[in-house]
Amino acid sequence: MRNLKEDALKASDKKAALGPDIDLGSYHSDMVPHNYIEDLTSLSETDKKRMIISGVDANERERCGTFVQKDTTVIHSRSKQEGLEIIPIKKALEECDWIHEYYWKLASVDADKYTARAELDLHNGYVIRALPGSKTIYPVQACLYIEKDGLSQHVHNIIIAEEGSELHMITGCATSPHAKRGLHVGISEFYVKKNAKLSFTMIHNWAEEMAVRPRSVGRVEEGGLFLNNYICMRPVKSLQMYPTTHLVGKGATARFYSLLVGSPGSEMDVGGRVFLKAEETRAEIISRAITNSGNIVARGDLIGEVNGVKAHLECKGLILNGGSIHAIPELTGKADGVEMSHEAAVGKIAQEEILYLMSRGLSEDEATSTIVRGFLSVDIPGLPLQLKAEIDRAVEASDKDVL
Secondary structure (H helix, E strand, O other): OOOHHHHHHHHOOOOOOOOOOOOHHHOEOOOOOOOOOOOHHHOOHHHHHHHHHOOOOOOOOOOOEEEEEEOOEEEEEEEOOOOEEEEEHHHHHHHOHHHHHOOOOOOOOOOOHHHHHHHHOOOEOEEEEEOOOOEOOOOEEEEEEEOOOOEEEEEEEEEEEOOOOEEEEEEEEEEOOOOOEEEEEEEEEEEEOOOOEEEEEEEEEOOOEEEEEEEEEEEEOOOOEEEEEEEEOOOOOEEEEOOEEEEOOOOOEEEEEEEEEEOOOOEEEEOOEEEEOOOOOEEEEEEEEEEOOOEEEEEEEEEEOOOOOEEEEEEEEEEOOOOEEEEEEEEEEOOOOOEEEEEEEEEOOOHHHHHHHHHOOOOHHHHHHHHHHHHHOOOOOOOOHHHHHHHHHHHHHOHHHHO
């Protein structure tokens, strides 16, 4: 068995391939204690407001379970439905032998200095598992929250949809108004078993001086479906993520959707990669990016390794007030009979569209806002109504940041 600590040490000097480098020594990672909370409604109104913007409801309305980590401490972890397990990962590593079949089995601990930091200085994170045949009625919600200014938060999450199960998640990452600067390092490993369905929607609501480094890898077995939705429409200093999924079973499907808004001074390097390794696998990567004086790199990579796979990549960018968008679509076919396509477009709002809406009685700002909302509206097939409503609300709330 490989030594994770040794692998992490070897990676500690590596520089990530994407985005600007981060000086890990400029942040502190000391444990920040908080009391456990049985009833999330007892949170401060400020915390509740910040969380709800990220899709996490302290009242737990239409939620079947909740996990909340504040800084380095888990303050709430509870499942409300039979067949659903929600466990802080440190507890799982101590008490559940089966977790070692999943921990660091997809993500590489020596990938870069961020994965190394997550292993060497793990704060916590969650394990969320839908047992075989179970179906979540409402989404599970998870929140990774930073209150301590200057903190480097390190989490490792494992999400498992067992055979024949159906699991829907909404995870909100946010900072308190008092935290202006920090670093979030998050490792996520997704396991979608045979004929299982997993939808994972992440909404980021960080501070303007936050650096964010998620690292995630997924594996989808025969007949499985993995929907991965990412939304970041609030200011963030530096964001770098490149989730990878391996379709290893016949008929497995992965769909990635991302909605990005780059604010002044922000640097976003966001993408997705899918390996289609089995017959009749399907993949789709859809990206919508708007820059408002920020810089965005939108990547997509599809690798078809066997005959009979189908995949499509689409990236559309809108430049409102300066900044840049760099679309990098990649297709690799390694077998006869693959069907793969991509399209990319970067432009601006057409003046005639604004003039038309103004002729219908809207102001220029209202017309621009209407066009922006339409641009960000992406139909995500298979998404539960509750999650679609959260995405629609996030888009509505983004208007003032975009404009």
